[in-house]
Amino acid sequence: DAGVTxxxxxxxKTRGQQxxxxxxxxxxxxxxxxxxxxxxxxxxxxxxxxxxxxxxxGNFPDRFSGHQFPNYSxxxxxxxxxxxxxxxxxxxxxxxxxxxxxxxxxxxRLLVL
Amino acid sequence: GQQLNQSPQSMFIQEGEDVSMNCTSxxxxxxxLWYKQDxxxxxxxxxxxxxxxxxxxxGRLTAQFGITRKDSFLNISASIPSxxxxxxxxxxxxxxxxxxTFGSGTQLTVLP
Numbered sequence: 001d002a003g004v005t006x007x008x009x010x011x012x013k014t015r016g017q018q019x020x021x022x023x024x025x026x027x028x029x030x031x032x033x034x035x036x037x038x039x040x041x042x043x044x045x046x047x048x049x050x051x052x053x054x055x056x057x058g059n060f061p062d063r064f065s066g067h068q069f070p071n072y073s074x075x076x077x078x079x080x081x082x083x084x085x086x087x088x089x090x091x092x093x094x095x096x097x098x099x100x101x102x103x104x105x106x107x108x109r110l111l112v113l
Numbered sequence: 114g115q116q117l118n119q120s121p122q123s124m125f126i127q128e129g130e131d132v133s134m135n136c137t138s139x140x141x142x143x144x145x146l147w148y149k150q151d152x153x154x155x156x157x158x159x160x161x162x163x164x165x166x167x168x169x170x171x172g173r174l175t176a177q178f179g180i181t182r183k184d185s186f187l188n189i190s191a192s193i194p195s196x197x198x199x200x201x202x203x204x205x206x207x208x209x210x211x212x213x214t215f216g217s218g219t220q221l222t223v224l225p
Contacts, residue, residue, distance in 0.1 A: 004155070033211070042119075042201050042215030043156065056211040090155050102213065104148075104155030 002027060004093050004105035012111045013081050021076045021108045025093030032074040033102060034066060035090040043090055049074050050096050078110075086112045119202050119216030126192055127224050134219045135186040136202030144205035145178050145185040146213070151198045159200075160187070192223050 005024045013019050025032050031050045035043035045058035049068035068074045072093075078085055088109050092102035119136045126132055136145070144163055148156035160171050162178035162185060169176055175188045185204075189196055202216040 033213075035213075035215075040217075042117075042203075042217050043213075044215070045212045048211045056209065058212060092155070101158065101161070104157070106153065106155050 004091055004103050006089075006091050006105040006108050008108060009106070010109045010111075012113065014113050015081055015083060017081050017112075018077065018079045019081060019110060021078075021089050021091075021110070023074045023076070023091030023093075023105060025072050025074070025091075026103050029093035029095055029103070030072050031094045031096045032068060032072065033092045033094070034074070034076045035092065035104075036060070037088040037090055037107070039087070046076070081112045083112050086110060117202055117204060117214060117216035119219055121219060122217070123220040123222070125222045125224060128192060128194060130192055132189040132192055132196075132221060133186060134200060134202075134221075135184060136204075136216045137184040138204065138214075139183065140206055141182045142185075142204035142214075143182070143207050145176070146203040146205075147174075147176050147185070147187045148201045148203060148215075149198050150201060150218075156201055189221075192221075194223050194225065197221060197223050 007022045033048040034046040037043040046060050047057040048055050052068045063079045065077045088107040090107045091105045094102045117136045117138050147159045150156045160176040165182050166180050167178040173190045199218045201218050203213045
């Protein structure tokens with residue numbers, strides 16, 4: 001049974017560019033949450049998707065947007081990249097009825113130059 | 114963004130020793146969680162706590178949900194080398210059921 005998978009594993013972009021990160025949830029999970037983890041910090045909640053809609057959003061600007069597909073996979077898009085967007089981006093999946101049990105993927109390491 | 118106050122920031126202990134770390138907040142949380150993160154991996158859930166005063170064990174790990182609902186601690190007994198990693202507390206607040214708020218982590222090093 002495959003766990004949460006994310007792609008790509010690493011990515012280098014320059015300021016002003018746009019990036020798309022992808023996440024496939026654990027089999028049977030219908031809810032996907034995205035987190036940003038800066039070096040030496042804990043993850044910070046970006047937003048959560050359920051039934052192809054954004055259900056809750058953390059304190060992140062509109063440059064951060066997402067999408068969930070009918071197969072429950074999800075994308076995170078970041079526009080107009082800033083140096084401060086360099087971080088590990090984590091995807092977590094869960095069942096809507098079991099909010100507490102979030103399973104995390106290995107993350108995508110984004111470096112903005 | 115708001116994070117929980119987690120301490121200590123790092124710990125160096127001898128193999129076989131017990132470890133204790135804690136997490137505090139000025140806000141009330143309905144759920145407390147403890148995760149471990151290894152290099153190159155995402156956080157893995159260790160223990161989940163749902164009720165004030167609850168004490169839960171998972172092998173050598175024991176965690177408690179503070180009675181005020183504003184704190185939690187994690188104990189690891191008889192540490193072993195594979196306990197090395199970063200431990201994070203996380204909480205879920207009323208009205209933000211879908212959002213986990215994380216602490217800044219405790220880096221644990223176990224010396225042989």
